[in-house]
Amino acid sequence: MTYSEPARTTTRRVRIRRIRVAGLLVVIAAIAAALGYQSLPSSSSTAASPIDVLRGEHRGLRSEHRGALGEAGGAVPDGTTVFDDEVPGVANLDPALLRALRRAATDAAADGVRFVVNSGWRSPAYEEQLRREAIARYGSAAEAARWVATGTTSPHVSGDAVDIGPADATPWLSAHGAAYGLCQIYGNEPWHFELRPDAIAHGCPSMYSDPTQDPRMQK
Numbered sequence: 001m002t003y004s005e006p007a008r009t010t011t012r013r014v015r016i017r018r019i020r021v022a023g024l025l026v027v028i029a030a031i032a033a034a035l036g037y038q039s040l041p042s043s044s045s046t047a048a049s050p051i052d053v054l055r056g057e058h059r060g061l062r063s064e065h066r067g068a069l070g071e072a073g074g075a076v077p078d079g080t081t082v083f084d085d086e087v088p089g090v091a092n093l094d095p096a097l098l099r100a101l102r103r104a105a106t107d108a109a110a111d112g113v114r115f116v117v118n119s120g121w122r123s124p125a126y127e128e129q130l131r132r133e134a135i136a137r138y139g140s141a142a143e144a145a146r147w148v149a150t151g152t153t154s155p156h157v158s159g160d161a162v163d164i165g166p167a168d169a170t171p172w173l174s175a176h177g178a179a180y181g182l183c184q185i186y187g188n189e190p191w192h193f194e195l196r197p198d199a200i201a202h203g204c205p206s207m208y209s210d211p212t213q214d215p216r217m218q219k
């Protein structure tokens with residue numbers, strides 16, 4: 001198999017460069033948000049999810065790190081959908097959330113919109129790994145807390161949250177999600193949805209600007 005080595009090295013270099021570019025975009029988005037531009041819908045809906053960036057790094061590590069960072073710990077393969085029962089990150093979601101997501105995804109497909117799951121259920125160890133990486137990326141635990149919760153506070157760990165992509169799918173869910181009880185919770189995370197059954201009758205509750213405003217994160 002040595003003949004494939006040069007090609008693989010090239011692929012890896014390209015991937016690393018892409019991750020660097022994505023990381024730069026996240027930093028720019030974070031600076032823009034800090035300057036008060038977070039309400040600009042065009043910038044927030046197209047910004048790369050920091051989790052996508054961290055997942056991109058995990059993809060490179062996947063062959064060496066199984067367990068906590070592998071699929072069993074909640075990492076999801078590219079292109080995973082809400083119908084992929086064999087992926088623990090999907091299968092371990094709250095059943096009511098999963099039912100709502102499947103109804104929404106079916107109706108979205110009729111509109112030509114396809115959801116993928118970028119992140120769903122996460123083990124506490126995977127959440128903590130993402131948090132450590134976010135602290136390294138953002139330079140402080142306080143800034144990282146705006147993007148990644150802890151292993152004990154994260155609604156991803158309890159199976160109550162899902163990060164939906166790609167960027168052209170999240171506007172569909174923002175517009176139609178309330179009818180399924182699916183709500184965006186944080187202003188800075190247009191990809192993060194949770195089940196709020198009351199939204200079907202009353203619409204989604206107002207968003208927190210970021211997770212640090214969420215009382216659940218104060219525990």
Ligand SMILES: [Zn+2]
Binds near residue numbers: 161163189
């Ligand atoms: Zn999320």
